[in-house]
Amino acid sequence: MSEAPKFKEINAYPSLPSLQDVQVRISELEGLDLAKADFEFIKDRLRLLVHGFSVQAFIFEKGRIFYRGRLLESPPKSIAEVGMRSAELNEGYGRLHRPKTTVLYTNLAVGSVSREIKAEPGKTIALSCFRAKRPFHAIGAGLDDEAIRGKGWSRNGMDWSRLKQGELARTLNIEVNRFLAKQFVKDVPGDQDFQYMISAAWAESILGANAVDAVVYPSVANSAISDNVGFKASSVDDLLELVRVDFIRLDDLPQGANTITFLNKSxxxxxxxTLLFSSPTPFDVIKPWSGTVDLLSFQLEGTRWTMTTRAGELLAIERES
Structure with missing residues (x-):
């Protein structure tokens, strides 16, 4: 009988830099005057912090809904006003992009959309609903306990102690991800978009590797209650389909919630x-609700809106057309 073949165990993990090299590089990046910094220089200096580290990955299933809003005074006439092509080349930096590039920014929760686009009560919004055509992976950023606690948010980050690559790998992952997380959760004044340069350079490196199609990070505008998902332009048509557009009015923005009125639906x-609109469809009440609006969840199920409690109990559902 022939002897069974023997296989040499190969360490699949890339070799890691030293802790000192990582700490020096992070200190160097944190000390940059971003108002005068060069984007390509930052991207080059980030190379040490991109390869060989573990990051949190999300798996989005087929059918998952992603929401996007645009401030418009009247209902959009075509998908060119609300779809990928409406995400025009950006003049400045953003959380995931450099100037003159395009990223489709979406959110996982309807309630965060109005805050992300800085809508004020009384303004009207074209609310687009995109559905995943197939499962896909997205890389997480900004999900670190210390960075989140530093913002006063109540949410858990990633527990890197679960890694099995050894103490050095765990320590390095904590250092690198904490640094990146602080870039993704920092508040950036509207006239200082250069403050996004580090997160944008990291995102461009990650998305440019063609291993993932999107980046997930906490919604700073909504205190990390939900997450934003940014898609690279070349992946949008393959991953997403626009299933409906609603034209809504933002009525109020109470703490942790918002109230809206449906004006038209596609x-x-x-x-x-071309988008064709009609009057909104009434909701059928399944169970009366006497609680506060911040304890409600509003989401698209299939092609109909539903209203549930935070615990998932169905309260109302949009009537079929």
Whole structure:
């Protein structure tokens, strides 16, 4: 009988830099005057912090809904106003992009959309609902306990102690991810978009590797109650389909919630991209609700809006057209 073949165990993990090298590089990046910094220089200096580290990954299933809002005074006439092509080349830096590039920014919760686009009560919004056409992976950023606690948010980050690569790997992951997390959760004044340069350079490196199609990070505008998902432009048509657009008015922004009025809803999307609208459809009340609005969850299930408690109990559902 022939002897069974023997296989040499190969360490699949890339070799890691020293802790001192990582700490020196992070200190160097944190000390940069971003108002005068060069984007390509930052991207080059980040190379040490991109390869060989573990990051949190999300798996989004087929059918998952992603929401996006645009401030408009009247209902959009075509998907060109609300879809990927509406995410025009950006003049400045953003959390995931450099100037003159495009990223489709979405959110996992309807309630965060109005805050992300800085809508004020009384303003009207085109609310787009995109559905995942297939499962896909996204890389997480900004999910570190210390960075989150530093913002006063009540949310857990990633527990890197679960890694099995050894103490050095765990320590390095904590250092690198904490540094990146602080870049992703910091508040950036509207006239200082250069403050996004480090997170944008990291995102460009990650998305440019073609291993993932999107980045997930906490919604700073909504105190990390939900997450934003940014898609690279080349992946949008493959991953997402626009299933409906609602034209809504933001009525109020109470703490941790928002109240809206439906004005119009899209009834169909014509082959040439034209959007056809009709009056909103009433909701059928399944169970009366006497609690506060911040304890409600509002989401699209299939093609109909539903209202549930935070615990998932169905309260109302949009009537079928």
């Amino acid at each position: 009834t169909s999307i014509v082959a040439d991209g």
